[in-house]
Amino acid sequence: MTHVVVTGSEGFVGQVLVQRLLAQGLGGQPITRLSLMDVRFAAPPTDARVRQIEGSIADAAVRAQAYDGPVDAVFHLASIPGGAAEKNYELGRRINLDATLGLLEDLRGQAEQRHTAPAGGGSPVGDPGAPRFVFASTIAVYGEHLPPEVNEATLPNPGLSYGAHKLAGEYLVADATRKGWCQGCSLRLPGVVARPGDGAGMMSAFMSQLFWKLAAGEPITVPVTAEGVAWWISVGACVDNLLHAATVDPARLNPRRSYQMPVLRFTVGELVDALSVRYGADRQALVSYAPDPFIQRLFASYPPLHTPEALALGLKHDGDIATLIDRATST
Structure with missing residues (x-):
């Protein structure tokens, strides 16, 4: 049992x-x-x-x-x-x-x-x-x-x-x-993606909303810069x-x-590029940026992360950004 x-x-x-x-x-x-x-x-x-x-x-x-x-x-x-x-x-x-x-x-x-x-x-x-x-x-x-x-x-x-x-x-x-x-x-x-809904109470909600908004062809304003780097x-x-x-x-x-947990590390702009490849080049124009300094510091200013101990234990990240998009939007 x-x-x-x-x-x-x-x-x-x-x-x-x-x-x-x-x-x-x-x-x-x-x-x-x-x-x-x-x-x-x-x-x-x-x-x-x-x-x-x-x-x-x-x-x-x-x-x-x-x-x-x-x-x-x-x-x-x-x-x-x-x-x-x-x-x-x-x-x-x-x-x-x-x-x-x-x-x-x-x-x-x-x-x-x-x-x-x-x-x-x-x-x-x-x-x-x-x-x-x-x-x-x-x-x-x-x-x-x-x-x-x-x-x-x-x-x-x-x-x-x-x-x-x-x-x-x-x-x-x-x-x-x-x-x-x-x-x-x-x-x-x-940042675990792609959470459905508006992410009420979560300052990192934009990380998931990018996936769903661009998949649906809807505009989105994100509170960080395109160069902001996050862990995904x-x-x-x-x-x-x-x-x-x-x-x-x-x-x-x-x-x-x-x-x-091991992660992938890339910029918000790189995610938008990858989502535009997936859903259409017109998605680029749907994204606007209105950086909030506090949210930028908390969620889009991440340095390189090295986790050899976790990897040796058998913990894993998604491997690449395309696989992350697949798994984030199909589960």
């Missing part, structure tokens, strides 16, 4: 992850029970394996519904995005930090029931029965003042409460792993990495239990 819990399952990444879990299972094992958590659901489940648990993950009673039996894996995707979290600090902290701690501490009870949790902070791989816990962190942990090059030794320096809370979550995942409550791994997600990954490649993190041998994970 494989019981998987997904928080934020109605979100952009969550919906694609759920589809993949139901179709392909996890680590070669079919899913027999899939507990989905979100504040609301658009429609009832169509698969008998799915349970929908509606409510806030900050509510212990809601979490208890998902953890009412042994859990094999947790994908913690739920969050209040950066812009919304900055406007409402209490809500952001409650979901992005407090609820993350709650999800981990709730697994402590299951560890005690297994009677195999390491005593006094034992080996991080000392409890083979501990569930996998994959935490969706963010590149916002680096902040807006990046060095000329980012690598896996670059120290985080969050510039938003969102990034600070996500970084704290990474430490909590590593500590819960040390205590034997879970086998954790945190992945820092870059498709939702398909992102989900590949989340699933891999839940199945890789825990002994291979670094002591931090944290990895930067």
